[in-house]
Amino acid sequence: MEIGFCGPGLMGAPMIRHLLRAGHTVHVWNRTRAKAEALVAEGARVADTPRELARRCEAVLLCVADAAAVEDTVFGAAGLLSGDTAELVRLRWIVDHSSIPPAATRAFAQRAAALAASSASTSAAAQQGVSGARIGWIDAPVSGGVAGANAGTLAVMAGGTASDVAAVEPLLDAYASRVTHMGEVGAGQTAKLCNQTIVTATLAAIAEAVSLAQRSGLDAAKLTEGLAGGWADSVLLQTFVPRMTQTGLEPIGAFRTFQKDIDTVAATAYETGTPMPVSSTVQQLLRLGAAMGLAEADLSAFIDVLQTPRGTSGG
Template sequence: MIGMGAGGRQDEKLGYLGLGMMGFPMARRLLAAGHEVTVWNRSVGKAKALTEAGAKPAANPREVAASSSIIFMCVTDAAAVEDVVFGTEGFASVPSADKLVVDFSSIHPDKARAVAVRLNDANGMKWIDAPVSGGTKGAEEGTLAVMAGGDTADIERVRPYVLTMARRLTHMGPTGAGQMTKLCNQVIVGCAMAVLAEATRLAVNSGIDAGRLPEALAGGFADSIPLQLFVPRMVQGIHSPPLGHIATMLKDLDTVAEVAHDTSTPVPMASLAAQLFRLAKAARGADVDALEIYKISASQRG
């Protein structure tokens, strides 16, 4: 049954493109909340699992946009965003009719602004850049933090739907502000992963029980969600399902370096973290859990 959404609007028809580690559980939460959702994924397996749960399948991004008033998407990088939007089967050619795109992908802020302008010129669709933080665990549990850039009215229109998938949605400013906030997030998270890997290795090599670090440091200045979540996974070698891929973290930290260069911002810690993740990528692979950064410091003692 169709109910009333924010501002007296009827519940929107939703679309979701990109059903990877983050997109699949996010789209599943929309379905579980009773929303009508049309889905598409480049590989059909993930889409099939959701259609069996009640989602409507689409053959391409254009079909998703044609049948949806709000289009959510979460894809790998800027090239994938451009292909979904402007490719031969993209949704830039679909008449907008007040349609709105919410992009959960993490891309360069300048690219987000450029895509938003180009799409609006093409068919009038509005754009919100809304990258997320919280990893696969947050996506599954609906505890993600979403940082958004776009018009206030557009943010409020999508808020009730986003909060089905997330705990918090913060409007950070105009288009691109969400992506800029995500880069700040990645500076903190990427450096935290590197520092926690270092501390955990020091504990192991010194002969103390590294698995008790979260308990011992709880409530002190070193306590944090990353400490409590990451260290046990490092110590126990829990890397599946991954919280995020090494390649994704490295991509974001490299984008930080680009923006830092353009804004004359010193980022020595983020730059060092990026080099450590580059080493981890070479040693462990691009698509392994980012927390495998811990393994690059392994020795016969550890």
């Protein structure tokens, strides 16, 4: 299949590599062209605009920063669905791996469907034998981090029609160990919010445990070994205790990503009337971290928020 991919970042680049190894032709676009060109040696083809992808590809995958970036990539001046809708006869699916609000996902899917419906009635579409053309929107946020993207073992939470999810699942299998259809459009994003709620609360607790160990005179790095196999053990514990107790490790994501997602959790909790006291506390920790200048720090920066030197806070 000819595939388009927008957003070859820390997560997107390894996902593209897996698609290329699986034998797909992958056209890549990124705001910073150099990031797309870095994949040419591995077989990727660089596009000048998202619009080019929509004219060449059956499926276009997105892995961008936020809802504003998704909207601009799809509906902007040179976006996937910009210009003459009669040229959309090839595009069948938009798969959004970005983490954005469920309500925004549903609104974008409706806009895409309306544009596809208008293209179906054009003479260009009729000449190519297209009847009832449609564009299926699949929200497919992922979990597993950069390590999972590199290993091809991501967990994908998908929202959309069952037929659309089934149609793109062979593509997603190139870099995912599991694809779960969670429900209609927006359900994948809601599942990702649940994931981020658990992840951020757990990392905040790990940071507190590391701080307690350090201030009690323990070698906090030994927590990975000391807690291994017990109820407190987890992939997060084994991944982030080293990141909170060592220096010089390559970052695996920006702290601001958590803040964006937990702000979305808070908004969704308000919309649904869901009490979330733990998540609310985590949200304040994330805001404090941003105020401390940690927005671009590694995801493990919870520990930096808690590492107020003794004697500076009345302790």
